[in-house]
Amino acid sequence: MGKNNPKRQKNKQVLQSLLRQARETTGILQADLSKKLGRSQGFVSKYELGDRRLDLLDLADICDALNISLFELVKEFDHARKSR
Numbered sequence: 307m308g309k310n311n312p313k314r315q316k317n318k319q320v321l322q323s324l325l326r327q328a329r330e331t332t333g334i335l336q337a338d339l340s341k342k343l344g345r346s347q348g349f350v351s352k353y354e355l356g357d358r359r360l361d362l363l364d365l366a367d368i369c370d371a372l373n374i375s376l377f378e379l380v381k382e383f384d385h386a387r388k389s390r
Contacts, residue, residue: 318356320387324379325368326354332372342371 329339329350336354340347352358360368369376 316390317387320390321383322354322356324383324386328369328372328374328379329354332374334372339368339371343367 329336334342336350337347340350343349349358353360353364365379366376369379
C-alpha cells in the first residue's frame with residue numbers, strides 16, 4: 307500500500323480529525339498543546355493538517371498532554387475508519 311492509496315488517505319484523514327476533535331473537546335489551543343509537548347505550534351498544526359506523520363510515541367505524548375487514553379483514541383480510530 308503506497309502513500310497515494312485511497313484507503314490509506316481516508317484513514318489518515320480519520321486520525322487527523324480525531325486528534326483535532328480531542329484537542330478542541332478539551333478546550334486546548336494548538337499553542338497550549340505545543341507548550342505541553344515541548345514542541346513548536348507548527349508540529350501540532352502539521353499533524354492536524356496531515357503534513358506530518360506521527361509515530362506511536364508522539365501519539366502517546368499527545369494523549370498524555372490532552373489527558374485522554376491512547377487506548378480509547380485507537381479504539382475510536384478503529385471504529386471510525388471501519389464505519390466510513
